Amino acid sequence: MSKSKNEMNLAEAGQEGEACLRAILNHAIEENAESVDMRLICEVASFTDAPIDEDNARRGLFSYSLRTCGETSEKYPQEAGKFLGCVRILDAISGGSASFVLRDKTGTLIHCRWAKVRVASGQHVSLRFLNPHAAPDLNSLGLDEDARRHIDRALASPDGLIIIAGPSGSGRSTTMSAMVRALPPSISRFNVEEEDQVLGGTTHLQQLMCADPDVIVISSIHDKASADLAIESAITGHLVFATTHAAETIDIPTRLMLLGTDRFYVGRALRLICSQRLVRILCQDCATPRQLTKDDIEKLFDSSSSDSIIALAKDCGVEIGAAIKERNPSGCQKCRGRGYSGRKAVIEVIPVNSEARECIAKGGDLGRLVSIMRRDNKIGKSLQEQGRRMLLGGETDLTSLRNVIDFTR
């Protein structure tokens, strides 16, 4: 089997550091983990710009933990002397970049992103698996009809900015890739990765100008330079895709303005704003039924007046006494005792129409406009409503919802 430069084959035997790293990665893949955190804590605290020497590392504590279905596992201790070896292997296979590819025992390729951070107490390495099973397409994301129609319409426009917001690990990059993959293959595209932006935009911008692609994919808008790049490209004939951190979809324009871009251009550029969360799904083999209580509804609607709660609940098709499901804390064999079986993307999609564009440019109340649009069925369901429906359908439990969706808004 041929092996590309930045690919690591998990079935091959290797040196000490490599064998240790391979065991950790195999464990993570067996557990269906989303990410791995490796930590070395040294006995002697030191300056963060000095490399950790071998002796210091050997006397330290090395452990790793896995994150599966959004939950962090216990720490698994390792032999401290092997930590630096693991980092060297990661450096070598990634060729100094932030990503590499793993080939698991079945030959499946798994894309990984990784980062190492030197801290005063030692060093952390975080490793994230990108779409461990298959690269999803738009059809497999479980989007409702309205959301899909708005996305398709935005994808058909020749220019403009499509932004997906969400916290780290919310799957926003995966959704962004699915959108980009849905475009015709003849369309030229250019990717701007976060590390490119960190390394200094000048060379990259020159490359970008030379390539003059139809589509520009910006992995993250996190500073003025990346926000300017996104806005300028979107209003000069490019279709731009980007992710960013924003609590709610309607906060996206404000986030761009806070980074220093002009509200007029933000209004002109935006085509579609989305936000995403990953909600844990109950294992249907062991979840236990229970009745929906008034307390559940209060938590879901976060309101103190019981009459209004019940009215609102009825409006959403929620009734007290209906059967919902809850997690079985001891789980079963199928879910490896977790009680959950993976996560599902919940995506809120808001098209930025001419009215919304004008509202953003003039500094109006976008939240109010969006609630009117939502009432008139002009836009898709909110994260909150989709979450409530998941609970009622027995797909998830209250704890999982409240972990990722803010029901106080």
Ligand SMILES: [Zn+2]
């Ligand atoms: Zn189970």
